[in-house]
Amino acid sequence: MIVVGAGVVGMTTALYLAREGLSVAVIDEQQGAGLSTSFANGGLVTPSTAMPWSSPAALKLLLRWIGREDAPLLMRPEAIPRLGLWGLKFAANCRPAAHLRLSKTLTHFARESLEELDGLIAQRMIDFPLGRGGLLAIYRDEAGLAARDRYVELLQGLAIETRTLDADTTVAMEPSLAPIASSLCGGLLLPNDAWGDAWRFSRAVEEASRKLDVACHFGTRLASLVVENGKISGLRTAETLMKARYVVICAGPRTPALLGPLGIRVPIMPVKGYSISLSKSDIGFLPRRPIVDDLAHIGVTPLGDRLRIAGTVEFAGYDGAIRPQRIDNLKRAVTALFPGMTMPDDLSPWAGLRPMTPDGLPIIDAIQISGLYVNSGHGALGWTLACGSARLMTAIIMGREPADGSPFRLARSFW
Numbered sequence: 566m567i568v569v570g571a572g573v574v575g576m577t578t579a580l581y582l583a584r585e586g587l588s589v590a591v592i593d594e595q596q597g598a599g600l601s602t603s604f605a606n607g608g609l610v611t612p613s614t615a616m617p618w619s620s621p622a623a624l625k626l627l628l629r630w631i632g633r634e635d636a637p638l639l640m641r642p643e644a645i646p647r648l649g650l651w652g653l654k655f656a657a658n659c660r661p662a663a664h665l666r667l668s669k670t671l672t673h674f675a676r677e678s679l680e681e682l683d684g685l686i687a688q689r690m691i692d693f694p695l696g697r698g699g700l701l702a703i704y705r706d707e708a709g710l711a712a713r714d715r716y717v718e719l720l721q722g723l724a725i726e727t728r729t730l731d732a733d734t735t736v737a738m739e740p741s742l743a744p745i746a747s748s749l750c751g752g753l754l755l756p757n758d759a760w761g762d763a764w765r766f767s768r769a770v771e772e773a774s775r776k777l778d779v780a781c782h783f784g785t786r787l788a789s790l791v792v793e794n795g796k797i798s799g800l801r802t803a804e805t806l807m808k809a810r811y812v813v814i815c816a817g818p819r820t821p822a823l824l825g826p827l828g829i830r831v832p833i834m835p836v837k838g839y840s841i842s843l844s845k846s847d848i849g850f851l852p853r854r855p856i857v858d859d860l861a862h863i864g865v866t867p868l869g870d871r872l873r874i875a876g877t878v879e880f881a882g883y884d885g886a887i888r889p890q891r892i893d894n895l896k897r898a899v900t901a902l903f904p905g906m907t908m909p910d911d912l913s914p915w916a917g918l919r920p921m922t923p924d925g926l927p928i929i930d931a932i933q934i935s936g937l938y939v940n941s942g943h944g945a946l947g948w949t950l951a952c953g954s955a956r957l958m959t960a961i962i963m964g965r966e967p968a969d970g971s972p973f974r975l976a977r978s979f980w
C-alpha cells in the first residue's frame with residue numbers, strides 16, 4: 566500500500582492504515598512531512614467554522630474585489646477563464662440552500678474529526694500539544710454585530726455551541742485586545758474549537774507511523790501510476806518502479822495532475838493563501854487563543870512561541886510566488902488588531918495552495934481503477950478534517966464504508 570503525499574492528510578491516512586496492520590509506504594517529493602500546504606497554515610481545528618467558501622456573501626465579495634491587490638479575497642482577472650466549469654459549480658453552490666446543506670455535512674464531519682484527533686492524543690498514539698479554549702471572533706461595528714447574530718443563528722441550527730460577548734467581556738477574556746477596546750462592539754466565543762501547528766502535527770504523526778513500520782520515502786516524486794488489466798499495480802518515480810496493490814492519492818492541490826493522465830478528472834482548484842509567523846520574543850506577547858478579526862478577514866493563532874497570522878484568498882492558478890503586497894495586507898491587518906506592536910524584521914512569509922473543490926467538501930473515495938483511492942480536496946479545512954478523513958478513507962479501503970454511503974464521493978454532483 567503506497568500513500569502519495571505526506572501532508573497532514575496523507576500522513577494521517579498512512580497512520581490509520583498502518584493501525585489496521587497493513588504494510589504502508591509514504592512517498593513525497595518534499596524532504597519531510599507537512600512541508601507543502603500543511604506547513605504554515607492558520608493552525609485552526611475549527612468545527613465551528615467548517616463551512617464551505619461557496620456562500621452567498623463570498624460570491625458578492627469576489628465579484629466586488631476582482632483584481633484588487635489590497636482585497637482579502639482576490640480574483641486575478643487572468644485566472645477567471647481557467648476557473649471554467651469549476652467556477653460555475655462554485656457559483657451554483659453559493660445558493661443559500663446549498664450552502665446550508667454543505668455546512669451541515671462539513672460541521673458534522675469536522676466535529677467527528679476533532680474527536681478522532683482527541684482520541685489519538687488520549688490514547689498516546691501521538692505526542693502533540695493541541696490548544697484548547699476556543700476561538701474568539703471580534704466585531705467592530707453595528708453591521709458586524711448584526712452579521713454575528715445571523716451567524717450565531719446559523720451555528721445554533723448546526724448544533725454548535727456559541728457564546729456571544731459584549732466588548733468588556735471580550736477584552737477581559739483576551740487582554741491583548743485592550744489597546745483596541747474602545748473600537749470593539751462585541752465578540753463571539755466558539756468554545757469547542759482547538760488549534761495547533763499542522764506541520765508539527767504531521768511530524769508527530771510521521772513519528773507514530775514509523776513506530777508502526779510505515780516506510781517514509783522523502784525526496785521521491787511520483788512520475789506516473791502503473792495500471793495493469795484495469796488494476797493498479799504500482800507507480801513509477803524518477804528512479805524506480807514501486808509495486809503496490811493499493812495506492813492512495815493525498816497530493817493536495819497536485820491531485821488533478823496525478824490522476825489526469827489516467828483520464829480521471831478531479832475538480833480541485835488551487836486557491837492561494839498567505840501567512841506570516843512572528844516570534845514571541847520579537848513582539849513581546851501572545852494572545853491566549855486564536856482571534857478572528859471579522860473586519861480584516863484574518864485569523865491570528867498562538868502556536869508554541871510564535872504568532873501565526875494567516876488569511877487572504879487568491880485565485881491565481883498554480884502560482885506559489887509570495888507577493889509583497891499580499892504580505893503587506895497581513896501586516897496591516899495584524900497592526901490594526903494589536904496597534905502597539907512593533908513589526909519584527911523576521912516575518913517568515915509563506916504562501917500555500919489550498920486544494921479546493923467547488924462545493925468545499927473533500928473527495929474521499931475509491932475511484933474507477935481497482936486499488937486506486939483518493940483522499941484530497943480539503944480546501945481551507947485540511948487540518949480540521951485530517952483525522953476524520955483518514956478514518957473514513959481507511960474504512961472504505963477495509964470494506965467498512967458507512968451504510969448510508971459517503972457524501973465525499975468523486976461521482977457526487979458538484980452542482
Ligand SMILES: Cc1cc2nc3c(=O)[nH]c(=O)nc-3n(C[C@H](O)[C@H](O)[C@H](O)COP(=O)(O)OP(=O)(O)OC[C@H]3O[C@@H](n4cnc5c(N)ncnc54)[C@H](O)[C@@H]3O)c2cc1C
Pocket residue numbers: 569570571572573574575592593594595599600601602603604605606607608609610611785786787788815816817818819823837838839840875876916917918919920941942943944945946947948949950
Ligand atoms: C493560508 C492558509 C491557511 C490555512 N489555514 C487552515 C486552518 O487554520 N485550518 C485548517 O484546517 N486548514 C487550513 N488551511 C488548509 C490546509 O492547510 C490544507 O487543507 C491542508 O494543508 C491540505 O493538506 P494535504 O495533505 O491535502 O495537502 P499538502 O499539505 O499540500 O500535501 C500534499 C503533499 O503531496 C506531495 N506531492 C504532490 N505531488 C506529488 C508527487 N508527484 N510526488 C510525490 N509527492 C507529491 C506534496 O509535496 C505535498 O507534501 C489553510 C491553508 C492556507 C493556504
